[in-house]
Amino acid sequence: MAGRGVRAGADCAKHEYVMTVSDIDRLIQLLARLPGLGPRSARRAALRMIQKPETLMLPLAAALERAAENIHACSACGNLDAGDPCAICRDPGRDAGVICVVEAVGDLWAIERSGAFKGLYHVVGGTLSALDGRGPAQLNIATLVARVQAGAGGAPGAGQPGAGQPGEVILALSATVDGQTTAHYIAERLEGLGVAVSRLGQGVPVGGELDYLDDGTLSAAFKARRPVS
């Protein structure tokens, strides 16, 4: 089996582009680990790439390598970006007086897509979960408290200079039991720091994860946010 080569593309003579069967299996196994791709979709994706080495597989490999080298978590907010602080933290047009707290970068992207929010973010990296053994120390909550205490969104040069302490923290966490437990915990930690704490209003269904909401629902939830009592 190991010696059985599979030629990829029509003109292999030009490029030494020969994959073994085990190479292909490895590619399919890796692709099948991606969210949304089962073994069947992974096989189809692998085949498409193998058939189009010059226009698909090699550019994709180069893009993956560049992303792996250059994209890191923003030290201020946890967003993923090539720069640190990230483009959102660096943007002087964003309102540094409001920080929106999300569970994951996917939620941040969903909110950015909706255009419903023009402040800064803080990615806590999940929810508190007794079942999964995730406590406050495993989440970026202490860094959020430090940001609020330090004032002005955290990133050097972010927002308006001298804007002072953020006036509002919006908790945009999932409407799941763990999400709401986490929101409650964060609200308690921010108590007495002189910042208004609100959470998303109507439109987020119970059990709903932000990443799956449509833009209109997300915008409505931002507008209808209410103080955490």
Ligand SMILES: [Zn+2]
């Ligand atoms: Zn950032």
